[in-house]
Amino acid sequence: MIDEAELSSILASDGMWTFAYLDHHGDEPQPAQHSRRHALVDELRKCGAPEPDVQAVDDAVASDAGIPSPSVIYLLVRNGAAEVVERFVGRRLGPEQVGYGRIPPVLPLLRHRADDIRYVVVEAGREGAHLRVELAGRTGAQEAAEVEGRTDSLPKVQAGGWSHKRYQTHSEEIWKQTQSEVADALEGIVQEQRPSFVVVAGDVRARQLLEDALPAGVKAITIDVDAHTKADGADAGALDDAIVRAIDERLGKAVTDARDRAAAAGGRNGAHGVREVVAALQEAQVDTLVLDARELGTDETLEALDAEPWVAVGEDDRAAARSLGRVQAAEALARAALFSGATVLVAEDQEPPAGEPMPDSPVPEPFAALRWPRENGVAGSV
Incomplete structure (x- = not known):
């Protein structure tokens, strides 16, 4: 990639x-x-x-x-x-x-x-854990690790009496030691890969012991999933659903954060509407461009340019660049944002509840959170 x-x-x-x-x-x-x-x-x-x-x-x-x-x-x-x-x-x-x-x-x-969110999946068992780093929307793990604990622990189903209690205590201590090793491995992966979140599934007791052993920083981004994925024939549906929800939440939060930044300082930290966003892009002022999925099919067009400032409303603001032709506005804005090093986010349509029609609401205009504030309401001024 x-x-x-x-x-x-x-x-x-x-x-x-x-x-x-x-x-x-x-x-x-x-x-x-x-x-x-x-x-x-x-x-x-x-x-x-x-x-x-x-x-x-x-x-x-x-x-x-x-x-x-x-x-x-x-x-x-x-x-x-x-x-x-x-x-x-x-x-x-x-x-x-x-x-x-x-x-x-x-x-x-x-x-x-925009969906390329890095995360870690931990499938924990009492005998160890499988850890993998994944990138949303991509096939296969980016990185994987296996933690194997000691194998001399005994199951908790034993004869009664003092022997039974001793066996339980022995097994529990080994499981704790194993999950402590898993926590250390997970902490190292988090420090190196900087994932957006960690999802932990597997044996319920192993998950509990792992959570107890996690440092506060890792625990803060960890999502516990009640799914025993380590069991033979286990269904990973609950784990997959939790991952999808976590990704959607983070994408929604990224759009919300950009909107809040654009609204800061009385709106001076943002550009709203096609013309303001074009002006900000021409000054390489855009940090994050946000488009609505419904904008992508509108008939409005802009000039795509072969050099800086990469996009123009018309002939008057091309600077010395040559026009490559007019393209759909959202495409032209995204192209210019890419060339100027800005992040591009698309607010995707939210599916209505089953049986209900898609709400008929106005298409939001594009907006951008800026690298520096506008002065006197004019994008590009510093």
Whole structure:
């Protein structure tokens, strides 16, 4: 996975791009996969994509066999080489997009990357624990570790009397020692990886002992899940649900924090509406750009530029940059935010309760939390 600085460097270079943002269908029957790939190749050729690019896209999609569904792939290809290949677990955010042009869409990629929240999963048992670092929306663990405790503990079901009590005490002490080792390993991972949260599942007594052994800083970001995932045949549904809720809460908090920062100092720390946000982006003043998912389909357009300030409302504010054409406003804002090192967040639609229609409310305007406050209500002034 390339970082935002490398991505912006790639996108800022002049030239034409073949792009695709598609659902994965790696678990479909082979005939269906072949049919879908043929349709993709035909569509790319109709868009004018050169044959080496078409082949590179087809190869990337063909290599997705076996990837879980739902999941998506984002591709940027030039001169027959796939320069950006990103795969995300989960549903597609917005329509599929396939094309060839100077301004590839960046919002699908940035929208998924906003979900790239790092977290740690601990599946604890009395004999030890499995720890893994994961990145939301990505397949596979980023890092994994196993802590194995002593194996000379005895189960608590023993003969009665003093012997039984001695065996219980012996086992309990070993379990405590094991979970203390797990806590030490977890503390090291948290210090190194800086996750947003830790989810602990597994044996109930092991979880209790682990929580008792955790330092305050780790305990503050830990979520306990009542799911015995270490048991044979255990259902991980409760664990998965807890992870999804934690991710959604943190994304919502990031948007709320940006809104609060934009409202600070009587609103001088923010820019609201397309024109104010454009002005702030032109001064590289934007720290966090927030778009609403419903904005992504509006008809409003802006000029996408080939150099700083990267975006303009019209010819009057292009500076010395050359226009690459007009694109949908949210795309143009996100592109300029990427080039200026700003964070891009998208407030996703909240699903209404089952059986209820989506509320018909006005589409919120884009806003930005700024790196420094505006003076006299004018973005770009210091």
